[in-house]
Amino acid sequence: MTDYRGLTWDHPRGTVALRTAASRFSGESHEHTLAWDSQPLEGFESHPVGDLCARYDLVVLDHPHLGDALEADALQPLDELLPAAVVQEWRATTVGSADRSYTLDGRLWAAPLDVATQVAALRRASVPEPPRTWGQALELAGAVPSALSLAGPHALLTYFSLCVALGDAPATRADAAPLVGGVAGVAALEMMRDFFDRCDPATAELNPIALLERVAEGRIAYCPFVYGYVNYASAEGSPVRFADVPHCRPGGRLGSVLGGTGLAVSRRTPVTEELVQHIVWLLSADTQRGFLPRHQGQPARCEAWTDPAVNEHSGNFYTDTLATIESAWVRPRYPGYTAFQRVASELIRDGLLTGRPAAALYDDLEALHRGTSVATGA
Known part of the structure; x- marks a missing residue:
């Protein structure tokens, strides 16, 4: 037996x-x-x-x-x-x-x-139609309670999603440099700051489950990138609706991390x-x-x-x-990646909370990535 x-x-x-x-x-x-x-x-x-x-x-x-x-x-x-x-x-x-x-x-x-992948989550009563572009998402964030998914590893995953949407998918090997090209990397961090400046800073500590609980309760009305949970949409009369993430450039790929x-x-x-x-x-x-x-x-x-x-x-x-x-990006799978994911996410989250300039934060991320390459012997 x-x-x-x-x-x-x-x-x-x-x-x-x-x-x-x-x-x-x-x-x-x-x-x-x-x-x-x-x-x-x-x-x-x-x-x-x-x-x-x-x-x-x-x-x-x-x-x-x-x-x-x-x-x-x-x-x-x-x-x-x-x-x-x-x-x-x-x-x-x-x-x-x-x-x-x-x-x-x-x-x-x-x-x-x-x-699952990062998708948009909305409060049905507050957001009748999901934003289709990043510009619309920013406009909505200024009008209703909104949040970025930043807790745990999710600050890095939101960053990666925006980089993918901007046409510069991150490197998937520890020894590949750069992790993300400078133009897309700085732009993605600036986009995150623009959105986060419209949010309650306390939401930075909420994991995806906690964020979706708050959407269901009506305390948050919109998250442009958060891992989808069918459970919050299945209940009869559910206040939560999920949609595709917004496009970040005309005709570009829908950026999301699998x-x-x-x-x-x-x-x-x-x-x-x-x-x-x-x-x-x-x-x-x-x-x-x-x-x-x-x-x-x-x-x-x-x-x-x-x-x-x-x-x-x-x-x-x-x-x-x-x-x-269908368009979601597959993350790196090298030894040591999950540790890098945790530390890099902390770096981005702290940078957003303290107002670190996007260019300096990008340099910090790239330095961390280079250090990971050395640490893993890649």
Whole structure:
């Protein structure tokens, strides 16, 4: 008998479907059980993944953790454990770049369970139509309570989203220089300052869940870049609506940084056929279109994102943000990136709060990136 333990993140989107499915797995006619623990969002974003994989059989992680996980030899490649036809189907049917984000060194290291990216969040009663351009977003921020997502790693991720929208996607290797070109980098920081100057500074300490709770309560009316949570749009009569992020230049790319979660199998795990079939079931089209949405999950497959019934239940969360998810940028996945992400975000957040000039803040970020390259031996 095998008693499997998994670790996910502590929000209904991360726990309800997995725990309900685990009860189903544990009640089947075999000798194995599965139970899920959870950790706060901040732990999911920054806790060393090697430590988690040493203690858990299944770990829900984000793609930037892969570099550290592979350096620690903490994961089993899923393309060795799962049928090739299943892996090929996932590659063909996941929305946006979700599948690619969990593929590194030619191997698939996590099953794309849940997909999210930074999208716009609005209070329906205060913002009938979402801004389509950055100029409109700034104008709206001067008229209604607004916020930028800056807590934890999110100041850097908002910066990256604006750089992508300005046509200068950040470098994805530690040894690549610059991290972002000076023109786009300084412009993105100036855009962040222009918006943040219209916001309550206290919002800088709120993670995405707390920001969306305040949108639901009516204390914030608009966030131009915040990770989307279908849970806040699904309730009947929900006051929260999600939309594509605003364009930052005419005809340009929608700037956003891919998030979501992957389901990984740690190196310590004894893999049984029953566990394999459970993972396959979680990622199947029927489960992603039916079971996950009914249990507060946010699916990864295109069939679910475009399904009329799924969209009707979600207040059109999926169709209203699909263009942004399809263009979302995949973050670096080198060893040490998550530590850089945390420190760089602190640097940007502090710079915005203290009024540091954008050009000087850009130089600080580039110096930190160069130091990361030296520290990681890249």
